[in-house]
Amino acid sequence: MTSIVDAPAAVQTAVRPPAPRRRRVQKTWPLVLLLLGPSAVLIVLFIVLPAVYGIWLSLTNTQLTGFAARNPQFIGIDNYTYLLASADFLNSLGQTGTFLLFSAIIGQTVCGMIAAVLLSRPWIRGKGFFGAALLMPMVVPEVVASLTWASVLATSPEGTLNRLTGVFGGEPTAWLQTAPMLAIILVNIWRGLAFAMIMFQAALEDVPAELIEAARVDGASAVQVFRHVTLPLIRGPVFLYLLLTTISTVGVFGLVYFLTRGGPGGQTRIAAIYIYERALQFSQIGIGSAASIILLVIVIVLGVVYVRLAKVEV
Incomplete structure (x- = not known):
């Protein structure tokens, strides 16, 4: 029988965490640092520091040529006020929005979902062939794809x-002259369709078959089952894909540059091409950096909206 005097000691013994577990945690810290340390160093060197340096450049009048190339000066938010009042930059943001909306948010998402749903049906024949055909654009380098489509859409009769x-x-017909935006939208849909199909097909496989069968027993049509059962269950992967495709599409440069170079008449001068022209062609590094930061802020806002809509906790 435990005496009253020994009771506090027993309570302290019960409350005190076991020493072996504490020692185990202390032993795992070197392993964690060894495994994650190199990745953290690379992230800091190639992502964090360049981003901070880009923000600093956006607050200066840094140029590649001229007097400002030798003695750049801090000018505050003058680059940002210039860009927000520039019709060319605002037009490039509008072109980027159009390109993003119709090629990624609508085009790749809808076409990728249709392809994933069709390939998940047991009655579809030749799934391997169609799946391989859809995956081929994903492995083609961007430059090769651009030159290939330039040949397809060539103005000459040999196109x-x-x-x-x-x-x-x-x-x-000069397709890249008469419908340049439509051309780059279709090419970008072709490029991103495979990734959308893979993500959506993986998400559809996690939908419980019992729920779909129960909805069909209740008399729901195929469209109603997809809208009210399947789509809500894969909301997270859908918005995750929208986030990834938004980031990748906003950063598209080579595909558009090799096809149209932003023309004709600036009809396809998306933000990436505007930044390239300002920073490298006109040597205005400060203005180009400020345009990049504005574009980054827009992407971050869209990412927050996607996360909120998906109801994903991060």
């Missing part, structure tokens, strides 16, 4: 699309 329309009596 692939002009040859195809010529079979039906059509005249050769």
Whole structure:
């Protein structure tokens, strides 16, 4: 029987955490630092420090040539006020929004979802062939894809699309001149369709079959099952994909530059091309950095909206 005098000692013994567990935690810290330390160092060197340096450059009049190249001066938010009052920059943001909306948010998402739903149906034949055909654009380098599509959309009668329309009596058309934005939208959809299909197909496989069968027993149509059962269950992966495709599409440069170089008449001068022109062609590093920071802020705001809509805790 435990005496009253020994009771506090027993209570202290019960409350005190076991020493072996504390020693185990202390022993794992070196391993954690060894495994995560190199990644943390690389993130700081190649992401955090360049971002901080880019913010600093955006507050200066740094240039690649001229007097400001030797003695850059701190000018505060003058670059930002210039950009927000510049019709060219605001037009590039509008072109970026159009390109993002129709090629990524609508085009890749809708087409990728349709492809994932069709390939998940057991009655579809030739899934391997269609799946491989959709995955091929994903492994093609951006420059190669751009040059290939430039050949397809070439103005001359030897262009692939002009040859195809010529079979039906059509005249050769300068597709990159008459419909430049539509052209780069379709090419970007072609490039990103595979990634959308992979993400959505993985999400559809996690939907419980019992819920779908129960909805069908209750008389729901295929469209109603997808809208009211499947889509709410894969909301998280859908908005995760929207976040990833927004980041990648806003940063698209080579695909558009090799096809149209931002033309004709600035109709496809998206923000990435505007930043390239200002920073490298016109040597205005400060203005180019400020435009990059503004674009980064817009992407961060869109990311927060996606996270809120997906109801994902981060």
